[in-house]
Amino acid sequence: MQIQTIKTWSFIHKWSSLICTVFMLLLCLTGLPLIFGHEINHMLGKEVEPPTMPADTPHISMDEMLASAKALYPARVVQYVFSEPDEPNSWTFSLGKTPTSDDDTKYVKVDARTANVIDEPKFNEGFMHIMFRLHVDLFAGLPGMLFLGFMGLLLVVAIVSGVVLYAPFMRKLDFAEIRHNRAPKLKRLDTHNFLGVVTLVWALVVGVTGVINAWSDLVIKYWQFDQMAAMTAPYKNLPPPTNFASLQASVAAAAAREPNMQLGFIAFPGTDFSSPHHYGMFMRGDSPITARLFKPVLVDAQTTNITDSRNVPWYLATLLISQPLHFGDYGGLPLKIIWLILDILTIVVLWTGLVLWWKKRNQYAPDIESRIAMNALKA
Amino acid sequence: MSTQNLTQQTANSMSAKTPTIFLWPSILGSMMLVGLIAALVDDGGTIEAIALILLCIPTLLMVYVYALKPLFNKSFR
Numbered sequence: 001m002q003i004q005t006i007k008t009w010s011f012i013h014k015w016s017s018l019i020c021t022v023f024m025l026l027l028c029l030t031g032l033p034l035i036f037g038h039e040i041n042h043m044l045g046k047e048v049e050p051p052t053m054p055a056d057t058p059h060i061s062m063d064e065m066l067a068s069a070k071a072l073y074p075a076r077v078v079q080y081v082f083s084e085p086d087e088p089n090s091w092t093f094s095l096g097k098t099p100t101s102d103d104d105t106k107y108v109k110v111d112a113r114t115a116n117v118i119d120e121p122k123f124n125e126g127f128m129h130i131m132f133r134l135h136v137d138l139f140a141g142l143p144g145m146l147f148l149g150f151m152g153l154l155l156v157v158a159i160v161s162g163v164v165l166y167a168p169f170m171r172k173l174d175f176a177e178i179r180h181n182r183a184p185k186l187k188r189l190d191t192h193n194f195l196g197v198v199t200l201v202w203a204l205v206v207g208v209t210g211v212i213n214a215w216s217d218l219v220i221k222y223w224q225f226d227q228m229a230a231m232t233a234p235y236k237n238l239p240p241p242t243n244f245a246s247l248q249a250s251v252a253a254a255a256a257r258e259p260n261m262q263l264g265f266i267a268f269p270g271t272d273f274s275s276p277h278h279y280g281m282f283m284r285g286d287s288p289i290t291a292r293l294f295k296p297v298l299v300d301a302q303t304t305n306i307t308d309s310r311n312v313p314w315y316l317a318t319l320l321i322s323q324p325l326h327f328g329d330y331g332g333l334p335l336k337i338i339w340l341i342l343d344i345l346t347i348v349v350l351w352t353g354l355v356l357w358w359k360k361r362n363q364y365a366p367d368i369e370s371r372i373a374m375n376a377l378k379a
Numbered sequence: 380m381s382t383q384n385l386t387q388q389t390a391n392s393m394s395a396k397t398p399t400i401f402l403w404p405s406i407l408g409s410m411m412l413v414g415l416i417a418a419l420v421d422d423g424g425t426i427e428a429i430a431l432i433l434l435c436i437p438t439l440l441m442v443y444v445y446a447l448k449p450l451f452n453k454s455f456r
Contacts, residue, residue, distance in 0.1 A: 166400070166401075166404070167400045167401070170400050171400065175400075175402070175403040175404070176403070176440065176444045178444060178445070178448075180449055180452075194444065195441070197404040197407075198404070198407055198437045198440065198441065199437070200404065200408055201407075201408040201409075201411040201412050201415070202411055202415070205412075205415055286422070287420065287421075287422055288418070288419050288420070288421075288422050289419055289420060321419075324419060325415065325419070330418060330419055330422075331418040331427060331430070331431060332423075334431050335418060335431060335434070338431070338434045338435065338438065341438050342437075342438075345441070
């Protein structure tokens, strides 16, 4: 490797890391509680589970659950209905002022066996909401998401340049050697190199999937423009319906179309994931991958006929598959604990890198060429 | 020998050692990648269990390096 090449990579590593480090520390710190979001919400009493009943208790009609939710907010419009894969005995209804409004949305969680209202979760407030917004968009909406996506891209550059520089710095050391008895800065450098190279693949996977997720809003918008518009094109110039068919009958029609899939969520007519004429039934599989790959089934809201159904295109599939690899929520509690440990180790890598730079910046630091020459003379 | 020649020689020797330097990081990285993907294709089965073990190995290595290895070094010194 040429000296100039090492100097160039060193410059790339230093500046790509420095620019993104503060934001990466923020993302790692806010990511910690998000890994255990489900558990923390339970602990804070923010997630109420349906009461225990015999396992074979049948589910009642979706229409009855819809009536229960609407009874609480009769002036509002139901936008979406969704359920967690690990909690099949409840459905949560979101109700807005209009089908597409996203301010002051109300949520109503309904027991799928009794149609009783279990809870009115507040997804838009509290500690976890603050952590989520800081992690996703810094409370700045799409510009915030894209900015953090760019920081993620710099992290990827820092990781790749770090790998290139790993060889020159480790040539005289064994793998995983930490010089405990030497100066603190050498111990810090060894820790940075060791933890950095061991967590490399995880950091790269989480970094790249984070960058992909930063584009999620734009990817979904493009999917709506590209696919949803084509699926609903035959209804484009028709007047909006005034009478709607049974929701349960529409769900049954979608289930009959995709018998090996489960219902993930329903987009009501007029929302961003349907048309004024359709219920958008989003079906999912039962493995960690297929549970994320939603398949839209459009059901005519007046007749309950299926009008279109197609697999998600590659760009949306990439986004959907990247999400579990970023969140670490696909292997139960053991995987969450591993995610927690790797997240903390990444914080250590970021912190030691920052301290190495900070301590060095005011000291005499021979350039890399001189250091290599000195090392060679000592050898 | 000029400094420039010396530095170039050293730089060349670095390139020669690179494959061994990256041996263990490559093994660990492969384990982690296989673990991450394997856990994604299985839900609660044997493959997922193996995947989680693979993902635990780097963590165990760190426990060894930072906790056990210094302890052994002290004991045997």
